[in-house]
Amino acid sequence: MxxxxxxxxxxxxxxxxxxxxxxxxxxxxxxxxxxxxxxxxxxxxxxxxxxxxxxxxxxxxxxxxxxxxxxxxxxxxxxxxxxxxxxxxxxxxxxxxxxxxxxxxxxxxxxxxxxxxxDNVKKYIIPDGKPCDFLIRLGVMNDAGQVLHKHYRKFRQINRFLEIAGDVIDYLPKDRTLKIIDFGCGKAYLTFALYYYLNKELGMDVDIVGLDLKADVIQFCSETASSLGYDGLRFEIGDIAEYKDTHADMVVTLHACDTATDFALINAKNWNASVILSVPCCQHELFSQMKNELHSPMLRQGILRERFCAILTDTVRQLKLEEWGYDVSMIEFTSLEHTAKNIMIRAVNTGKPKLSSKEQLVKITDYWNVRPTIVVCDR
Ligand SMILES: C[S@@+](CC[C@H](N)C(=O)[O-])C[C@H]1O[C@@H](n2cnc3c(N)ncnc32)[C@H](O)[C@@H]1O
Known part of the structure; x- marks a missing residue:
């Protein structure tokens, strides 16, 4: 059965x-x-x-x-x-x-x-049934190219991510090597996927860095990249908040917890990155800060407080990004069936800062009595 x-x-x-x-x-x-x-x-x-x-x-x-x-x-x-x-x-x-x-x-x-x-039987960017080197190496596919049942969700997530990445390519520079940083890359399924898609499938010249705090994970990813011959993909140990580099055209940060996302966004803005793809998670920072008399019934309930905290945190991020000149869309990353952490912030640099967002941000943080990292550490 x-x-x-x-x-x-x-x-x-x-x-x-x-x-x-x-x-x-x-x-x-x-x-x-x-x-x-x-x-x-x-x-x-x-x-x-x-x-x-x-x-x-x-x-x-x-x-x-x-x-x-x-x-x-x-x-x-x-x-x-x-x-x-x-x-x-x-x-x-x-x-x-x-x-x-x-x-x-x-x-x-x-x-x-x-x-x-x-009428739209799902056509994946990386199809099931066709051997793909990094997916085989990471154990998502077998050697014949069939996706293992237990990894189907990961497979769909990878393809969804590539669909979103494909949609922002037009906003990236075309005349030089593209510099991309994945902050909090973890085991880097999505970092490998991005390299595979941009370099192996689309033939783009890319320099991708995956950064994470965990030494063992970085060692595993570095060995995997070198055994696959992925020359433009490197991994480094480091803290997003301390990371110093000269620039990136695109900043990716997927499920980097709590304020790690804010530091990734601040770095992206300081480098004037063209595109940011960020899936926030564990938005805890404002949980204990939020105070508001009118909304005290909602704030009394832990579960409502937690959910609202995530929404407020991401709204603050949206306003800050707009203040910096990014056009922001919140899109569904994976189906809610799979994870509640499914909202992606997709931000494209327009070079036109929005004054109205700056004003709204001040009002909203005053109203909720919060001092978010992305506001405090923006410099
Ligand atoms: C939930 S995993 C997500 C991995 C991958 N991005 C994904 O979506 O599959 C979060 C990763 O972020 C890393 N991380 C969290 N805070 C970080 C920080 N301040 N600097 C660097 N990495 C961080 C963790 O070590 C962990 O590997």
Whole structure:
């Protein structure tokens, strides 16, 4: 049964289902003869419609991906002996005469996605099924290029990040080596991905530095980069707040905790970086500072206080960036299903400081009685 659950989860994660048909009912007495599932686009994203065929009627039910992952194994276990699944990458047949010993076979794909089912079957910048050196080295893919089920979320996150990076390339200088710094790179899946995409795929001349406090992580990343022959990718041990370099065209900082994000943004502004991509997390700094009589009912509740603290912190960052002359958009990085830390600050340097944001920032910090690092340490 686990293998069926894993297969359905993988198909849902990769968003490449074309059609799924359940038939050959287990009990003669069952009223439902067949179930067919098709994906469709809704305003909230990809959904699935299950069509239940009875003797004299047909019924429909709309499902999320998570609901589909629960429903299909359950139907195979209790109602149907056979499932045929058609995806953009492969066909699968599940024969489950004995519910606990299903046989799953995989064949080349026989169906093409139709525009009226799911017109944008996800095309990843780095596709599943094609070997990619750094993903193999980091254990996300096997040697044949197949993404391991347990790393599918990371795989999607990497591709989402590259999509966002691809959208800001036009704002970066074209006439010289691009200098990019990833502050708080950690194990650097996304730093490697950025190098791979810009250098190996797009042929751009890049000098990328990944910086982190952790010596063991930096050693691992440096060895990996050199074994892959990624010459323009370096890793350094260091603290974002102390980091001194001459410049960067693009500053990336993904999930660097609390005020580390502020120091990354301040560095970016001091270097007049063209682009900043930042996913803040653990916004704790203002938690104990926030004071406001009118909002005291909200501030009394720890969970509300914590959530609001994150929103206020990122609003302050937005205003500061605008004051510095950046055009700021807050975009969804990964689906909320995966992590609550999913807001990315995407800032593009326009060279036109916004006075109104400077004024709003003063009002808002006074109103909440806070002294954020990005304000105090801006110089
Ligand atoms: C949650 S991990 C994120 C790793 C990676 N950026 C990602 O999104 O997958 C945060 C990393 O930031 C690093 N970090 C936190 N504060 C830092 C600082 N002041 N200077 C350098 N690195 C820092 C931590 O050591 C950790 O590896």
């Amino acid at each position: 686990n293998s069926i659950i894993e297969l359905i989860e993988k198909i849902v994660e990769s968003e490449n289902l074309i059609r799924l048909v359940l038939g050959n009912k287990r009990k003669k007495s069952s009223l439902c003869r067949k179930v067919t599932v098709r994906p469709f686009n809704s305003s909230g994203g990809l959904m699935y419609q299950a069509e239940y065929v009875y003797e004299k009627k047909v019924m429909h039910e709309n499902l999320t991906g998570a609901e589909l992952c629960e429903l299909i194994p359950d139907l195979i276990h209790n109602e149907f002996r056979q499932a045929n699944i058609f995806t953009a990458e492969a066909d699968y047949q599940i024969l489950a005469a004995k519910p606990d010993k299903p046989r799953i076979s995989e064949l080349p794909p026989s169906m093409k996605a139709q525009s009226n089912t799911h």
